[in-house]
Amino acid sequence: MLITRQVDTSAIAMQREGLILAYSPLRGQEAAQIGSGIALDLARDFAFPTYRELGVAVAMGVDLVGYLASYLGIWHGGLYDPMASRFGSINAVVSGSVLHAVGWAKGAQLSGDGGVAVTYFGDGASSEGEVHEAMNLAGIDKLPVVFFCQNNGWAISLAAERQIAGGTVAGRAAAYGIEGVQIDGNDVIAVLHATRQALARARAGDGPTVIEAMTYRAGPHSTSDDPGRYRSLDDEQKWLSRDPIASFAERLRAEGIADEQFFLAASAEAARAADAVRAGLAALGDRPGEELFDFVFANPTATLQEQKHAWQESTHD
Template sequence: MPSPESTGRGAITVEHLSPELTRGLYRDMRTARDLDTEAIALQRQGVFPAYVSVRGQEAAQVGGVSALDPARDFVFPTYREMASALAYGVEMVGYMSTHRALWHGGLYDVMESRFGAVNAVVGGPVPHAVGWAIGESLRGGDGVAMAYFGDGASSEGDVHEAMNFAGVFGAPVIFFCQNNQWALSVPNHRQVAGGSIAARAEGYGLPGVLVDGNDVGAVHTATAQAVERAREGGGPTVIEALTYRVEPHSTSDDPGRYRDEAEADRWRRRDPLDLLRAAMIEAGHADEAHLDRVDAEAAARAERIRDGVATAPEPHGSELFTHVFRESTEELSRQRRTWQEEVEL
């Protein structure tokens, strides 16, 4: 299995990025880190039935999505892209309310935000992204789709079929794999053949890029290049951001049963936030005082989102039947009448 050292340098550099960009990247990563901590607390308090942490993957998520244009592109997430949603400008109380498991995909507007609903189907967002990208091409638009998936999902047939279809038709889509090295309890070497996920791209006629997923600048640059290629009609790109899932797969998981925590500790010492902070100070993009202010603002925002989620009113029970079909069926209408009769007793 790759080590932190094998992902690239011990440190990172941001000299090729503008100070304004790096400050924005740090702000979003810091806020996502604090919101992640608040979300875990909400799960422990019983507000969320379950939650999946993004800790340690903030650079991969924020670095990638920051290269997109929310006015014309569309993101198709899995269930672990909270930092991406935040950096993309999604209304976060509505987005995080998804984890209360009371709504059909949360309370935010998917179409307005151009950020898809949480998708727990392994590999599920990938063919959806390709379909959107093909539609965008047919209508003559220049939007780009971002398809998120994990290393475990890379073994799913949906992912392979989507890549092949996109390669044949030149779809403007970026296949973004966050390789956090554990498909729940299955390590990379037991489910990824051929050396890497990025290497598979060649079989579909696509460029494949392997990037240090803890280096936010490297991720942003690789994604920006893929976006430019797609906009100019060059077709899809596969990006594999090599990172590590330092926390459990979810709040119901015990990683101590299947992995060496010493390995996770080594990756924790290569924390993407610490790397970015040090690189910004070294490059003169910010000083400690500025970053301390950002930290305080991020913590305050995370708390506001937490409070908004915890106090959001529950929806009316009739919404169980609202978004099942575009037009209600006879059977669904019957079920709704039965439900109505029961609640009125």
């Protein structure tokens, strides 16, 4: 969680400095992401992220330079290998990753390898039609998929209570005949247990689970957003008092699991990780221009080939 916090903070600074073009912060959601990400079996499960799952990437060991390369605009979806990391490409289409996860889960069901898909989405995305279609199909076929909703209180600037009919995302699961649980998304241990239980249900053939992790986006929706225009400072301060990293550190101290030397070492490690990511991003060069054309269609059209030829001629002038 500390590495996630440090890299997230550094990414915001890099955007302000012009090193990366844009960024979607996740401060406050570290427990939800780390707790669920470390529960996955990297030999057979697969995670389908949105554009805010840096913490899941950290938990799953994804190359963070490759992850943040997506925000440089040099490669869509990140430069890491999704197949090797079991972490899908960054998906900026609201609720798009949910459909992908259900399709993958159907394949896993047919293969019988025990793999489970975990798809991440927010409270705002839960109101998209694709989520309902995905849950319906998953419920009918009892697919091995976990729908992990991070309810961070805001669909950009729209409060969750103004766009979630019925009050909860987890409550909708019953309509599709699947399990639904609402948990404290700021309690990393509670998230870990809930995700493990959902994975076990899916592997046993008992179908999907909707996990609604109640948390809070402490920062802006993106680096182009000003949360002060739609929420109060009092509300932010209330949630900051429940910071997931601070509360877990307090728990570790109280239970005698970690001492101050541990926290100092962990903080130093997190700072080194953030510095390494920054240096790695700064060292990345431009991608070959041909990739603009080579990765559009499996079988390039005549028009695309003509465009590529025209581009090649213009670059040689």
